[in-house]
Amino acid sequence: DTGVSQNPRHKITKRGQNVTFRCDPISEHNRLYWYRQTLGQGPEFLTYFQNEAQLEKSRLLSDRFSAERPKGSFSTLEIQRTEQGDSAMYLCASSVGRAPIEEETQYFGPGTRLLVL
Amino acid sequence: AQSVTQLGSHVSVSEGALVLLRCNYSSSVPPYLFWYVQYPNQGLQLLLKYTTGATLVKGINGFEAEFKKSETSFHLTKPSAHMSDAAEYFCAVITGFQKLVFGTGTRLLVSP
Numbered sequence: 617d618t619g620v621s622q623n624p625r626h627k628i629t630k631r632g633q634n635v636t637f638r639c640d641p642i643s644e645h646n647r648l649y650w651y652r653q654t655l656g657q658g659p660e661f662l663t664y665f666q667n668e669a670q671l672e673k674s675r676l677l678s679d680r681f682s683a684e685r686p687k688g689s690f691s692t693l694e695i696q697r698t699e700q701g702d703s704a705m706y707l708c709a710s711s712v713g714r715a716p717i718e719e720e721t722q723y724f725g726p727g728t729r730l731l732v733l
Numbered sequence: 734a735q736s737v738t739q740l741g742s743h744v745s746v747s748e749g750a751l752v753l754l755r756c757n758y759s760s761s762v763p764p765y766l767f768w769y770v771q772y773p774n775q776g777l778q779l780l781l782k783y784t785t786g787a788t789l790v791k792g793i794n795g796f797e798a799e800f801k802k803s804e805t806s807f808h809l810t811k812p813s814a815h816m817s818d819a820a821e822y823f824c825a826v827i828t829g830f831q832k833l834v835f836g837t838g839t840r841l842l843v844s845p
Contacts, residue, residue, distance in 0.1 A: 660835070672832065717831040
């Protein structure tokens, strides 16, 4: 069990550019979650997938954000036309997905730190 | 809406001293409560969780937390701090919309 992995670990981009992050969940985990964490704050929920279906999206996820999970395995989070306010740590988590969400443990990856200049 | 409040953005203790990190929750339904720890440049790791049943929950690394409905609290404790406990600790609650809602975190500093 190699844990949740995220790539890249760090990303520096200029305002207006598009960026894409990848998350590989623990093998056979059906649920995958994305969170955003800004300095001095706790993580904030963005969205989650049950297999390939995106079931919930936060209002934080503006039209510039899009997440996919083709084939129910890895997931990508794309931010278009980045803004300085997008600078944050983007965390991915996964869980088994066979019990109610509140009863499951979410396993977090190390995150991708984004800096928008 | 469900939420959690962590009192104290920083807590300092000496090695060997009691660790007490405070968390109060707000929930209109029976809450599911969690404590996570985050070490520098790492993701979050679950310390313990309360779902139903026993109100005293034991977790990893010697931590425990007690669910007190009358006080709407879920404070995290450890009898004796170790240098390796220095990290950021987050309390979280599952909302009715099945999303984890985190507090703002408490940074634990442990001095020799």
